[in-house]
Amino acid sequence: MRHVAPTRDALDRRVLASPPLSHWSPFARYIEDEAWPRVDALNTLWPTASGFRFATQDPGLLADGLHYEERIASLGVIATRPDNWHDLFNAFVWLRYGGLKRALNARQMAEIEVMGPRQRSRPQCALTHFDEAGLIVALRDPAMLDAWDAHDWHGLFWTHREAWLSGEARVEVFGHALLEHALTPGKLLVGKALVTMGEGDAAARCAEAIAAGVVLRDPQELRPLPVSGVPGWHPESGNEAFYTSAPCFQPLRPGRVYPPPLGLR
Structure with missing residues (x-):
C-alpha cells in the first residue's frame, strides 16, 4: 500500500522533536510553517557556486524532454514538485549530502547510457x-x-x-x-x-x-x-x-x- 503522508494542515509537529526529523532542525521551519516554501526560497540555501538549482516541475520544465537524472547531469536542474513533502525532503538531502547525491546521479547516468531511459538495471534499482x-x-x-x-x-x-x-x-x-x-x-x-x-x-x-x-x-x-x-x-x-x-x-x-x-x- 502506498504511503500517504499527513497534509501540512494535519501534521503533528511534535514529530519534529524526535529522530530522525530532529536531526534536520536547520530545515525545521520549512516543515512546520503553515505555508509551503517556494522553490526560490530553497535555492537561497545552496552553498555559493554549487552549480545546482531547484526548479518547479511543471509542463514548461518537462517540455525539454529530458530524463530527470539527465536534467541534473547536464543542466544542474533538480525538478521539484511544489507543495510536496517527498520533493521537499529531497531538496533537504541535496543541500546536506550533495556529494552523495552527485555520486548517485553520475552512476544513474552511466546506467542510462547502457540501458536507455525506459529500462532499469539491477544497479539502478539499488x-x-x-x-x-x-x-x-x-x-x-x-x-x-x-x-x-x-x-x-x-x-x-x-x-x-x-x-x-x-x-x-x-x-x-x-x-x-x-x-x-x-x-x-x-x-x-x-x-x-x-x-x-x-x-x-x-x-x-x-x-x-x-x-x-x-x-x-x-x-x-x-x-x-x-x-x-x-x-x-x-x-x-x-x-x-x-x-x-x-x-x-x-x-x-x-x-x-x-x-x-x-x-x-
Missing part, C-alpha cells in the same frame, strides 16, 4: 532504493555487525544500547522517502543501509564508494535496518519486549548474506 530509503550507519564494534548479520535485533539495539546512546554507533537518514514516512507519528521505519566500520566521515566514504562503483551494484547489497529500534527513535524503544514483538524486526531469510562494511581511514 541506487534508487538507497536514494529513497537510504541510511548511513557507522559502527566501531564488530560484535554489533555480527548481531546485524544475524538479524539479532535485540542484540544490536538492546544489548548494545549504550553504544547508540553515546554516539559510538551512529545512523544518518539519507533517504528522502524515509524522512517523509517519519511525518507519521509512531510509524515503524525500516531503511536500506550502507555501513562503515571505524572512525571518520561515513557519508563521504559512502559517496566515494558509490562513485567508484564498488557498492550499490545490486539491491541485495543493502542491509535492511529497522531504524525505529535505535534507542530514542520510537516511543517503545525503552521497552525490551519491543525488539522481539514489533513487526519491523524481521528474521534473517535463509541464505541471505550481506557484504562487508566499508572501512574508514
Whole structure:
C-alpha cells in the first residue's frame, strides 16, 4: 500500500522533536510553517557556486524532454514538485549530502547510457532504493555487525544500547522517502543501509564508494535496518519486549548474506 503522508494542515509537529526529523532542525521551519516554501526560497540555501538549482516541475520544465537524472547531469536542474513533502525532503538531502547525491546521479547516468531511459538495471534499482530509503550507519564494534548479520535485533539495539546512546554507533537518514514516512507519528521505519566500520566521515566514504562503483551494484547489497529500534527513535524503544514483538524486526531469510562494511581511514 502506498504511503500517504499527513497534509501540512494535519501534521503533528511534535514529530519534529524526535529522530530522525530532529536531526534536520536547520530545515525545521520549512516543515512546520503553515505555508509551503517556494522553490526560490530553497535555492537561497545552496552553498555559493554549487552549480545546482531547484526548479518547479511543471509542463514548461518537462517540455525539454529530458530524463530527470539527465536534467541534473547536464543542466544542474533538480525538478521539484511544489507543495510536496517527498520533493521537499529531497531538496533537504541535496543541500546536506550533495556529494552523495552527485555520486548517485553520475552512476544513474552511466546506467542510462547502457540501458536507455525506459529500462532499469539491477544497479539502478539499488541506487534508487538507497536514494529513497537510504541510511548511513557507522559502527566501531564488530560484535554489533555480527548481531546485524544475524538479524539479532535485540542484540544490536538492546544489548548494545549504550553504544547508540553515546554516539559510538551512529545512523544518518539519507533517504528522502524515509524522512517523509517519519511525518507519521509512531510509524515503524525500516531503511536500506550502507555501513562503515571505524572512525571518520561515513557519508563521504559512502559517496566515494558509490562513485567508484564498488557498492550499490545490486539491491541485495543493502542491509535492511529497522531504524525505529535505535534507542530514542520510537516511543517503545525503552521497552525490551519491543525488539522481539514489533513487526519491523524481521528474521534473517535463509541464505541471505550481506557484504562487508566499508572501512574508514
